[in-house]
Amino acid sequence: MSDIITITNVVKKYGEKTALNGLNLTVREGELFGFLGPNGAGKTTTVRCVTSLTNFQEGTIIVDGHDAVKDQVEAKKVMGLIQQQISLDKDLTIRENMISHAMYHMMNKKDRDAKIKELSDYFDLGEYLDKPVDSLSGGWKKRAAIVCAALHSPKVLFLDEPTSGLDVNARRLLWDIIKLMNQKGTTIFLTTHYIEEAELLCDRVGIIDHGKIIALDTPAALCESVGKYAVEYMVDKNTKYKYFKDQDEAKQFASTLDVSNNVLLRRTNLEDVFVELTGTHVGV
Amino acid sequence: MGNFFKQVYYISWADLMFMKHNFWNILIMTVMSPLLYLIAFGYGLRTGTSDIGVPYVAFVIPGIVALSSLSSSFASTSTRMNVQRLYYKSFDEMMMCPLSTSAIVFGKCMLGLIRGLLGCSLMYALGMVLEPEYISFNVLVVASILMSCMVFSMLGMTAALLAKSHQSMATFNSLIILPMNFLCGTFFSVDSLNPIFQAILYCLPLTHASQCIRSAALPDYLDFTWLSFAALFIFGLAFYVINYHLLKTRKV
Numbered sequence: 001m002s003d004i005i006t007i008t009n010v011v012k013k014y015g016e017k018t019a020l021n022g023l024n025l026t027v028r029e030g031e032l033f034g035f036l037g038p039n040g041a042g043k044t045t046t047v048r049c050v051t052s053l054t055n056f057q058e059g060t061i062i063v064d065g066h067d068a069v070k071d072q073v074e075a076k077k078v079m080g081l082i083q084q085q086i087s088l089d090k091d092l093t094i095r096e097n098m099i100s101h102a103m104y105h106m107m108n109k110k111d112r113d114a115k116i117k118e119l120s121d122y123f124d125l126g127e128y129l130d131k132p133v134d135s136l137s138g139g140w141k142k143r144a145a146i147v148c149a150a151l152h153s154p155k156v157l158f159l160d161e162p163t164s165g166l167d168v169n170a171r172r173l174l175w176d177i178i179k180l181m182n183q184k185g186t187t188i189f190l191t192t193h194y195i196e197e198a199e200l201l202c203d204r205v206g207i208i209d210h211g212k213i214i215a216l217d218t219p220a221a222l223c224e225s226v227g228k229y230a231v232e233y234m235v236d237k238n239t240k241y242k243y244f245k246d247q248d249e250a251k252q253f254a255s256t257l258d259v260s261n262n263v264l265l266r267r268t269n270l271e272d273v274f275v276e277l278t279g280t281h282v283g284v
Numbered sequence: 285m286g287n288f289f290k291q292v293y294y295i296s297w298a299d300l301m302f303m304k305h306n307f308w309n310i311l312i313m314t315v316m317s318p319l320l321y322l323i324a325f326g327y328g329l330r331t332g333t334s335d336i337g338v339p340y341v342a343f344v345i346p347g348i349v350a351l352s353s354l355s356s357s358f359a360s361t362s363t364r365m366n367v368q369r370l371y372y373k374s375f376d377e378m379m380m381c382p383l384s385t386s387a388i389v390f391g392k393c394m395l396g397l398i399r400g401l402l403g404c405s406l407m408y409a410l411g412m413v414l415e416p417e418y419i420s421f422n423v424l425v426v427a428s429i430l431m432s433c434m435v436f437s438m439l440g441m442t443a444a445l446l447a448k449s450h451q452s453m454a455t456f457n458s459l460i461i462l463p464m465n466f467l468c469g470t471f472f473s474v475d476s477l478n479p480i481f482q483a484i485l486y487c488l489p490l491t492h493a494s495q496c497i498r499s500a501a502l503p504d505y506l507d508f509t510w511l512s513f514a515a516l517f518i519f520g521l522a523f524y525v526i527n528y529h530l531l532k533t534r535k536v
Contacts, residue, residue, distance in 0.1 A: 092302065
């Protein structure tokens with residue numbers, strides 16, 4: 001698998017504040033890449049730098065062989081973005097939003113009409129096409145936003161916390177959509193706060209903290225790096241975690257604790273890795 | 285070149301759809317304030333004959349047309365872009381598409397240009413009905429109105445790109461646009477003021493827009509102010525360069 005995104009030593013500062021501090025990261029073609037980090041760690045800034053929405057002071061970003069700064073137009077042709085906040089034009093209908101997006105990618109009428117039909121059928125959006133944006137619920141708006149971003153068949157699709165604010169059903173539906181798009185060959189770059197989302201969907205996960213990648217591997221390998229087994233117990237009303245490579249070691253440690261400690265022995269998950277590496281819980 | 289114009293049209297398409305959906309609303313908003321100015325200043329405060337020998341109404345109508353080009357073009361471009369950039373975030377969607385920066389500048393100014401032309405045309409037509417003996421229609425009128433609308437639409441884009449919030453847009457309106465409306469030779473001749481005020485007012489684009497449109501509209505009484513036309517062009521170019529720079533360096 002070749003690399004479709006290569007980020008090398010990228011530094012991004014907002015005034016005195018350093019958002020990306022020499023970021024290095026590669027995303028492979030066709031993978032579903034998860035990008036995790038505490039609030040303000042630099043997830044959205046990374047997406048904005050790669051998609052040319054924000055400039056950066058140092059480093060290079062190559063997308064599908066094109067420099068994201070010097071060869072911006074070519075790089076933009078292969079990218080699509082679904083922003084954290086639904087970014088549809090609320091003064092237009094869903095169909096008009098789609099046409100407008102297709103026009104921004106210079107698609108001709110025949111191609112854009114065919115693609116809008118194909119994708120809106122696929123996403124069951126047909127009956128909503130001529131309705132104003134605000135008449136749709138959050139989940140349907142997200143679907144419409146995905147169609148807009150996917151109309152020009154991008155090679156890489158960035159999803160910046162796509163499921164935040166959605167109910168459980170809408171979130172699961174969106175997970176299916178993301179998986180299907182990835183199966184069709186689109187590289188997905190997913191930033192998320194939901195650990196189970198990253199665990200369930202992603203081939204590889206990168207964890208960013210203070211503008212730097214602090215861990216990068218498959219979810220299973222990351223869990224193993226901390227210790228396959230976790231013992232969770234209460235001490236003075238605080239939950240403590242201890243990680244073990246071996247199940248017997250974990251059992252032995254758990255047996256030394258009192259029942260009043262509410263001891264729980266379980267497999268390590270990505271949230272444990274996250275907490276262990278960043279020192280914060282997800283979303284904090 | 286064909287591709288450039290295609291990009292300009294494609295970029296402006298969403299704004300034109302917005303205008304289509306809200307046409308009557310926009311039309312009423314576009315003509316309401318110029319009409320009120322005409323009634324209040326042209327008829328309410330009528331002062332007989334102007335310095336150049338035409339009735340005051342004939343003198344003030346080209347000024348109101350210039351004012352209309354400012355208010356309609358500036359407000360349309362700045363308000364819609366401000367909303368798209370700060371609230372809908374749909375401006376970002378466009379910015380990450382493979383479009384030329386120049387096409388984005390011109391494309392996003394189209395709504396302001398068209399709405400400005402609409403308002404100016406209606407006002408000018410009314411002027412020709414009210415003062416047919418004095419106000420004439422010619423190529424220089426069209427060129428001056430077009431230039432004026434484009435300049436103020438570009439200025440609207442600059443304001444929208446620099447605005448950090450809705451409040452900062454309102455402040456820009458109160459500090460720059462409102463004083464321009466009243467002082468830049470729309471209701472009186474700038475030359476009647478003392479030289480210091482004149483110098484300040486000649487630094488503002490609406491003064492030149494008023495002079496161009498008035499001199500083009502009253503060719504029997506005034507020579508066309510080519511210098512003001514050139515100044516207006518330079519203002520347009522300056523706003524274009526600022527907008528291009530802000531977009532290119534992604535300082536928005």
